[in-house]
Amino acid sequence: MSVALSSATAAPASATPRVTYPVDEKRRKLRIAIVTENFLPKVDGVTRTLARLLEHLNAEGHEAIVCGPETGMTSYAGHPVVGTFGLPLVVYPGLKLNFLRPRFIRRLQQFKPDVVHFVDPIFLGAQMLPMVQKWLPLVPCVSSYHTNLPTYATLFGMPWLEATMWRLTRSLHDRCEMVFCPSESTRRMLRSKGFSNVEIWSRGVDTEIFTPAARDDNLRASWGCTPKPASLTAPLTPSVSGSAIAGSSADEAAFFQLASKLGLNLRGSPKRRTSAGSPYDDSFIRTPPSGPSLTGSPEMSPPPSYDSLSSIPDLDGAAFALPPPAMPTNTFHALHASSSSEAAPAPPAPESKTVILYVGRISWEKNLRLLIEAFRMLPAAVRENAKLVFVGDGPARGDLTRLCARHKLDATFMGHQKGKRLAAMYASSSIFAFPSFTETFGQVVLEALASGLPVVGLHAEGTSDLVSHGRTGLLLDVNAAAKSVAAPPSSKAEVEASGSRAPLSPRLVALRNSESSSPKSAADFASAASQAAAKLRPAYERSPSSSASRSNAPTSGLPTPIPSVGDFAAAMTPSSAAFGACARSYSMLLERLVRDRALRAAMGQRAQVGASRRTWWDAMDAVVRGYEEVVEKAGIHNLSDDELEALRARQRKKAPLTGPIVKALIVLYLALFCMLWSRFLSS
Template sequence: MASIPASTMRQHPRKKLRIAIVTENLMPKVDGVTRTLARLLTHLREQGHECVVLGPESGMGYYETFPLIGTLGIPLVLYPGLKLNFLRPKFLRTIVEFNPDVIHVVDPVWLGAQFLFALEAGWCGPEWQGPRRRPVVASYHTNLPTYATLFGMAWLEPIMWSLLRCLHKKCVLTACPSASTAEALRTGHKFQNLRIWPRGVDLSIFTPAKRSSKIRERLGAHLLDESPVVDWQRHTLGDAILRPPLSPPRQYRSSPSLMFPLTPPPSPTLNPLEDDVVVILYVGRISYEKNLQLLIDAFAHLVKSLPGPSVRLALVGDGPHRGALEMSVAAHGLSHLTTFAGQISNPSELAAWYASADVFAFPSYTETFGQVVCEALASGLPVVGLDAEGTRDLVSHGRNGLLLPRGKGEGPEAYAALLAEMVRDGKRRKEMGWAAVQSAQGRTWAGAMERMVDCYREAIECAARPNPRWSGLSVSQLLMSHPRVILLLVSCLTLAFLFLRHQQ
């Protein structure tokens, strides 16, 4: 596509839109992509837009009043949670009948590729072809090519980058969740026409006020004080959340103008210094690409190096790597200090787990944003992570967390050293907790989702002007330049044939 000026701040007409969304993943699967998609669909309904969703079979007919049309897929051998989904004729008929203003392809890889090539072939009508075709936008969520190296197929990574670059060039623009991801795509992989589609956090749910003595007792951590003294004459409730008093009083002092009961009301707290056990928390999928073995090995080093404060490790989530991690924890002799809490779907319960911890550990380097990092910050947790895409957009080293540089020093000992800084220095941990809450302010879901709607409107405006034909490699050029893609496609189609034959 021709270069598009970054004019997302322009005031577009507030016309209600008809949007078709094509996605590789869909609820009830829980991950960053599906959670963001659920938020987007909620926002589109609230704003009065019309939408239809085409994706994998979900067992649901509708979501937020919008129809969901599913298709069959085959599970990936190396990652059963993901499927290779196949284009079905009903998808193409739906596009013709629904007649959308714009098509949004979410993380196009396999199903998205089939759909884009079907549009290019004219199977959805001539209005989706040629210089004045209707707009298609993409959103980038997952650094999928890096997974190939994690699974021992490094030869596949450059092929996948070529495929993704080809697919995204066929779209008017690509929305990315963070500035660091957009920069990496632009400079490292020559993606074009990138826009930022940020994420939000619900501050009414994720807050330090959800700290729970029951959860800490379950983890073997002692919570001495859930309601520290607050000078209500000088500080509002918001002040109590955002910063500590400059000189905390020794006892509760009420103002004559405020009618409080004799016992002060519970106040939001940030990890009291009096806790004699420090809880390190991870939340997210327990899968290979999250680099959780680094966390387990670092925790083992941490336990050996701390004769004083006690520590506990809690992992909230589930996934294909859980069994291997549990075995690793047992091999290190850390089972009595480690809790695998499993998947927690209730937002309020999840918020209580965040608020009941003291430090958030996030060793992943394959993120494009890191939604759980944002939720941890809102809950008052300083973050110990890697200086990688997504995480560095949210964590400022030394202010609301610590970041381990990628490279030579990246190992269990170095990561354990950062965790030890947080565990040993309670005062610094608390100060970073205050800064963490402040850094999460202003990240609303409504504002974030409206940015995607702005991308739709910009794409529609651009499509009204003449543009050259879709750029990028054709299918035949892509296959000839990377013969191994042929082997990959043949293997996938063979698996699909065997799967469908088994279903008959």
């Protein structure tokens, strides 16, 4: 080995070439300037991701400076924050139109960045981009696309503005060396719009916080949901890789063996076989009884279950007599009668409910009306056993609260939550419902998956990159569901009960109207619901294909194309027949998971395993590698500490954009803007 690795010894030509080991070189420390339209303390997906990035840069030894709206913060994660004033948007007061200030350019020149990162450039970015390229011509620029702002024009009733916004957004991003987006579906969409040089900047999840172990039964009790009984908290062993929901053969064999020893004859006992295929001969593990047979002894047979201790009968035989009570029965009844002669019996404990959780901004562009209508369409027996929990805040919270109260829906609004409190709400729920179609990634979806929740969402950008249909959740193809509106409604009563003109098959109408809890009725409905849900599955799941073809199936989303924003907007109009069909299909997906706990458990286990592979360090380091790539391509080398301090001293003496002429122009610009704004408000 020493001969092979020695550089002084010549190896023959036929010998194995010498192995060279990569040198663990120290990565260069970067200075990054970040220009953002939005920042903390406003909490949304963009600001949370930006906060994670700043924390990662600080941990890795990089320097950063943030230029954004004025929020009262002067630093974050050890990085300075420079703010500017802005005017709130009329249609969305939570967002502002931020204006460029000369101090931004002065601070950037003093900071001497290696790269400038524009986060969702629209208004402030449109002002800053030409100024940065004017005063810092050698510094490369990158951008990141987080929000489908052009699609909001269609959602707010201005579809004629969408094309113009796409052209503006594309022109801003094209002036940058690299464009980051959070998901593969978003990259496909951007490329179809003419964007170039688009790279993936994914997201991660903190699995130490978002985990099923964060479940809080006290929180469930505050929601009116009792803790799960012992029969439901027993761990399941579903197959994580396959679609079958079944326990392991060893556990099943042990269960039936114990039942046979107790004298119970259970139906459906598996035919246990040895590895050679012959029936099991388990006599070697059975202890021969030394006395009378246990199965023939009525004293040792298991008693039936009882609801209370008072209904347990005494055992036969003096040897098995129960010990005397601490207080005689007559005395107890006399004391109880004297304390409360008209006391009502204690109400039975309510059954554990299935909690359907939504986390995100409470605004109508999140398509929350679909979730409300789908919850209304659940059968009465299913709806009484389910509860809606909304976590978040936004402009539509008041309207949504009144809507749930008007329809008498069991819904609770928890407001904005974060950290371990938010993780407890994920883990204490059963299903995560996310009907939004305007996401570029969907951070809350990833957090729900890490918490072991199956997701019921739409086949849309962002969500389809995280949810595997049939494995970690269920996705609704809006275009496929909207095609079912051709048939007439089943009955007038059904239409009035659902608030929709979408049809139901006569079989499902009869089963839902019966509301029977008998095993036969439940089995019939489960079969019908499975058949209806199978029609919404992709073709590769419906067709009996070979294992080779199934291995080529997509790992996430549906194989069908994602509907366009126009298709979503048309299908999600509450007054349209397509909306009723989509709400009914979404309701069936919810009902399928509410009824089938084993399926929820299997999906939750797969979801947790898949989400655990997405770490925040890998996600944030992806954008740092992008920084390194554009800096290396630009050929910029860092200054030494002494050179940087000398440069900053010169910049302080003579900073650009601070003369009297420039100040006068800025005052004139603000006066003109205020005059135009006042005319706009008066009109």
